[in-house]
Amino acid sequence: MDSKVLNEVAPQIGKPIRIAAAITAGACLLTVVAGAIVWAIICFKRGKTFAPDLGLVAALPFMAAFLRVFYYIGKHGRIPEQQGWPFASLRLLNLYLIVYITAMYCRS
Numbered sequence: 001m002d003s004k005v006l007n008e009v010a011p012q013i014g015k016p017i018r019i020a021a022a023i024t025a026g027a028c029l030l031t032v033v034a035g036a037i038v039w040a041i042i043c044f045k046r047g048k049t050f051a052p053d054l055g056l057v058a059a060l061p062f063m064a065a066f067l068r069v070f071y072y073i074g075k076h077g078r079i080p081e082q083q084g085w086p087f088a089s090l091r092l093l094n095l096y097l098i099v100y101i102t103a104m105y106c107r108s
Helices: 015-048 052-058 062-074 092-108
Strands: none
Touching: 015 062, 052 062, 052 092, 062 092
16 A cells, blocks of 8 residues: 555545534534433333333444544544444444344334
8 A cells, every 4th residue: 555545634624514513413412312311201200111212222323423423523623534433343333234224124
């Protein structure tokens, strides 16, 4: 491999995109936390145990990955080097995505 390619840094992302990414990351985080709190309150008032849906729990790695990418873009101004972060590699992320979509399709 060419050493020039290995030492190349990702290009900077413009200020409006960074602001939009930061707003999106904040909104996603607020949605996840508020959703969990509201779900717990509703379950408590109905006298049920707090048992989240398996589909929502299985989607948590994707939410974490999106939050990390948006946060990284907002703070550092470029896309993170390891894009399949909650997983060891991008291949494993794609495999998980295929299994997740198949399971959600078969469930309905």
